[in-house]
Amino acid sequence: MLEVWGRKNSNQVIHVMWTVGELNLDYKRHNVGGSFGGLKNEDYKKLNPNLYIPTIKDGNFILWESYAIIRYLSKKYGHGSLWPKDICEAALADQWIEWFQETLMPKLFPIFWNKVRVSENDRDNNKIEELVKNLNSTMEILEKQLDGKNYIIGDSFTMGDIPVGAGMFKYFELDIIRPSFPNIEKWYNKLCQREAYKEHAMNKFGTNPNEWLEIEKKG
Numbered sequence: 001m002l003e004v005w006g007r008k009n010s011n012q013v014i015h016v017m018w019t020v021g022e023l024n025l026d027y028k029r030h031n032v033g034g035s036f037g038g039l040k041n042e043d044y045k046k047l048n049p050n051l052y053i054p055t056i057k058d059g060n061f062i063l064w065e066s067y068a069i070i071r072y073l074s075k076k077y078g079h080g081s082l083w084p085k086d087i088c089e090a091a092l093a094d095q096w097i098e099w100f101q102e103t104l105m106p107k108l109f110p111i112f113w114n115k116v117r118v119s120e121n122d123r124d125n126n127k128i129e130e131l132v133k134n135l136n137s138t139m140e141i142l143e144k145q146l147d148g149k150n151y152i153i154g155d156s157f158t159m160g161d162i163p164v165g166a167g168m169f170k171y172f173e174l175d176i177i178r179p180s181f182p183n184i185e186k187w188y189n190k191l192c193q194r195e196a197y198k199e200h201a202m203n204k205f206g207t208n209p210n211e212w213l214e215i216e217k218k219g
């Protein structure tokens, strides 16, 4: 059975768990990281020398780095579905995984951190407003990509939808001003109907560090 190490509310773990859910794999998740600890010990160091989550063990094979895990699981268990058979389609799906990591995440996550992981008294609301404004041009790229498509690269759901799609739950849950993005909203609504998305990606995260921690503790 596939083993996954990582707390439920870690963004990088969400990517992996959503992938596991889409592939219908049997798994055991070890609740480590954040307030659960369990990373800074020799046993975990043997699994992942970075002492980060997520890590997976598939048989005797150990892998860390969430995006590498998405690709590995998709190619091994979802060839022809999450991992498109066509080499160009697979490359495009991969492109959107990279795009999340390199382009969207650095713009979206500072907003999430400043709104949720910093207490109200310490928040810099002008800075948050600026960050939200700066996100819009990046969201426009996604809006354009989704024009006339069901999913990020076309008619079918692929691994390319996973990191960006997981980020959308944060985007739509955050208390921020959002312009209208009809194509993104249509796609996001479709993601919200997926069982694996509901189970692994729609994790409430609260509005401040205390609420965040309360939710994390529920596991």
Ligand SMILES: N[C@@H](CCC(=O)N[C@@H](CS)C(=O)NCC(=O)O)C(=O)O
Residues within 6 Å of the ligand: 010, 011, 012, 013, 032, 033, 034, 035, 039, 051, 052, 053, 054, 064, 065, 066, 067
């Ligand atoms: N590049 C790594 C980053 C992993 C990472 O930053 N993980 C964070 C959680 S999202 C972590 O392990 N933090 C320590 C902790 O949760 O205790 C990946 O994508 O897997």
